[in-house]
Amino acid sequence: MTQLSPVDIDLSDDSIFERGEAHAAFATLRREAPVHWNPGGERMKGWWDITRFEDVLFVSRHPEIFSSERGITMFEPRDPNEVNPAGAGNGIMLITMDPPKHVKLRRLVNKGFTPRAVNAMEGHIRQITNQVLDDIAKKGSCDFVLDVACQLPLAVICGMMGLQKKDWPLMFELTNKVLGSGDPEYQTDVPEDQRGTPDAARITGQMGVMQMFGFMSQQLEDRKANRRDDLISLLVDSEFEGDKLSDTDILWFCFLLILAGNETTRNGISGGLLALCEHPEERARLQADMSLLPSAVEEMLRWASPVTHMARVALEDTEIRGQKIAKGERVVMWYPSVNRDDAAFQEPNRFDITRSPNDHLAFGIGEHFCLGAGFARLELRVMFEELFRRFPDIRLDGPPERLRSSFIGGIKHLPVAFTPER
Amino acid sequence: MKVTVNQDACEGHAKCQAAAPEVFEVRDDLSTVLRDPVPESLRPQVERAVRLCPRQAITISEG
Numbered sequence: 001m002t003q004l005s006p007v008d009i010d011l012s013d014d015s016i017f018e019r020g021e022a023h024a025a026f027a028t029l030r031r032e033a034p035v036h037w038n039p040g041g042e043r044m045k046g047w048w049d050i051t052r053f054e055d056v057l058f059v060s061r062h063p064e065i066f067s068s069e070r071g072i073t074m075f076e077p078r079d080p081n082e083v084n085p086a087g088a089g090n091g092i093m094l095i096t097m098d099p100p101k102h103v104k105l106r107r108l109v110n111k112g113f114t115p116r117a118v119n120a121m122e123g124h125i126r127q128i129t130n131q132v133l134d135d136i137a138k139k140g141s142c143d144f145v146l147d148v149a150c151q152l153p154l155a156v157i158c159g160m161m162g163l164q165k166k167d168w169p170l171m172f173e174l175t176n177k178v179l180g181s182g183d184p185e186y187q188t189d190v191p192e193d194q195r196g197t198p199d200a201a202r203i204t205g206q207m208g209v210m211q212m213f214g215f216m217s218q219q220l221e222d223r224k225a226n227r228r229d230d231l232i233s234l235l236v237d238s239e240f241e242g243d244k245l246s247d248t249d250i251l252w253f254c255f256l257l258i259l260a261g262n263e264t265t266r267n268g269i270s271g272g273l274l275a276l277c278e279h280p281e282e283r284a285r286l287q288a289d290m291s292l293l294p295s296a297v298e299e300m301l302r303w304a305s306p307v308t309h310m311a312r313v314a315l316e317d318t319e320i321r322g323q324k325i326a327k328g329e330r331v332v333m334w335y336p337s338v339n340r341d342d343a344a345f346q347e348p349n350r351f352d353i354t355r356s357p358n359d360h361l362a363f364g365i366g367e368h369f370c371l372g373a374g375f376a377r378l379e380l381r382v383m384f385e386e387l388f389r390r391f392p393d394i395r396l397d398g399p400p401e402r403l404r405s406s407f408i409g410g411i412k413h414l415p416v417a418f419t420p421e422r
Numbered sequence: 423m424k425v426t427v428n429q430d431a432c433e434g435h436a437k438c439q440a441a442a443p444e445v446f447e448v449r450d451d452l453s454t455v456l457r458d459p460v461p462e463s464l465r466p467q468v469e470r471a472v473r474l475c476p477r478q479a480i481t482i483s484e485g
């Protein structure tokens with residue numbers, strides 16, 4: 001492993017993540033500069049990198065000090081007039097709201113996401129999973145990300161919102177544009193010779209946001225005219241303490257759900273399979289006793305940490321681990337790092353499907369704890385149950401291709417091979 | 423000690439019940455505290471529940 005000095009580590013260089021080198025950088029930061037100032041650049045403001053478990057716990061649990069309203073990614077332009085696709089919806093989406101507004105909206109929308117609501121979906125999720133697997137069953141090889149991992153979460157979230165099947169590929173494409181805007185593969189609105197630049201990323205993100213918003217507006221109009229048995233119709237009619245949700249609230253919530261609900265879980269599934277393939281003994285242990293799966297899923301989530309960071313802005317002068325943080329400064333919580341902090345996990349670099357306790361923070365914690373955690377856990381469990389039942393010898397058939405992103409721990413392509421079903 | 427669950431924040435994730443089954447019971451997506459007061463001997467388990475509750479819904483007060 002190369003030794004970097006903390007001052008040389010710039011986590012906004014998203015090629016670090018594409019090359020799979022982030023863990024080495026995080027280890028250095030945890031050890032030498034757990035609260036690390038990155039001065040930013042000409043256009044981007046600076047921020048604090050937070051890499052230790054206890055500190056992320058502290059930040060997450062104090063939304064009155066650490067605000068989400070100015071955006072939850074590391075990027076904030078120095079010029080407030082600059083268009084920032086990463087800042088789309090700031091202050092008006094559930095994930096970028098502070099209490100007390102956040103508390104109220106969360107109570108309004110969380111009914112469909114409670115453990116009971118999630119459990120009721122198991123049969124449906126198993127059915128979708130098997131339909132997805134039917135499509136690869138005879139092939140003997142496939143791109144696990146495109147053919148399997150992305151399909152289940154996409155179907156679950158689009159189904160929940162009542163989107164027609166013909167629109168699902170568009171939702172996949174737009175999610176990639178918004179969340180993977182920095183990756184040349186998704187910069188299809190930009191001429192080929194200009195891809196890979198910061199401007200290409202900005203344009204791609206902006207186009208994705210606009211198109212998604214346009215699409216959701218149409219959906220909302222349709223549901224207002226004709227209620228159906230879906231989440232959008234439910235939101236149109238929901239009321240909390242006498243207040244109805246505004247159109248803007250609904251649109252931004254749908255936007256958030258499509259993004260949050262599909263890319264993350266996709267990477268949990270792909271990252272989980274990759275981890276199992278890279279640890280054959282643990283995988284054999286699981287396949288010999290599938291009752292270990294719920295605990296294995298937690299370890300896959302810890303290991304893969306599909307969301308790489310979330311950010312906050314300090315609302316007052318404060319301190320983290322003795323380091324002064326000034327009002328207005330941005331702090332960035334690095335989940336893959338805290339999930340391998342040896343102060344919180346024994347032998348953190350060992351992939352152990354029976355790890356206990358395993359209090360990972362892959363879903364965050366506190367005020368903004370992932371609303372869809374129950375769905376994500378269920379989707380992972382059902383997927384691996386059905387996958388290993390039908391294709392027990394599924395194996396890697398080439399190297400993974402990682403997403404160029406400091407926000408989502410993504411895998412774009414994962415070639416696999418397996419004995420086809422007859 | 424007295425233990426309370428903020429019913430507005432709790433979403434039934436049941437981490438509390440796993441950490442301290444003698445103290446918390448989760449039914450219909452909501453946690454209830456089974457004892458009042460909660461014996462001191464259960465403090466470590468309850469503190470673990472406070473730490474793990476994803477929604478910060480649990481508080482311990484004295485008395």
Ligand code: HEM
Nearest residue numbers: 094095260261264265268306310363364368370371372376
């Ligand atoms: C493995 C999959 C997933 C991971 C790793 C993940 C991770 C996260 C994280 C870390 C947060 C916390 C944000 C913060 O503290 O600022 C979050 C919030 C959120 N997630 Fe997930 N998520 C996943 C799947 C899902 C799914 C399937 C859905 C929807 C069905 C979803 C919907 C949301 C929403 C709506 C929020 C915002 C909650 C709030 O602000 O109150 N997520 N997620």
Ligand code: SF4
Nearest residue numbers: 432435436437438475
């Ligand atoms: S862990 Fe917290 S949110 Fe979950 S049931 Fe217990 S009190 Fe409620």
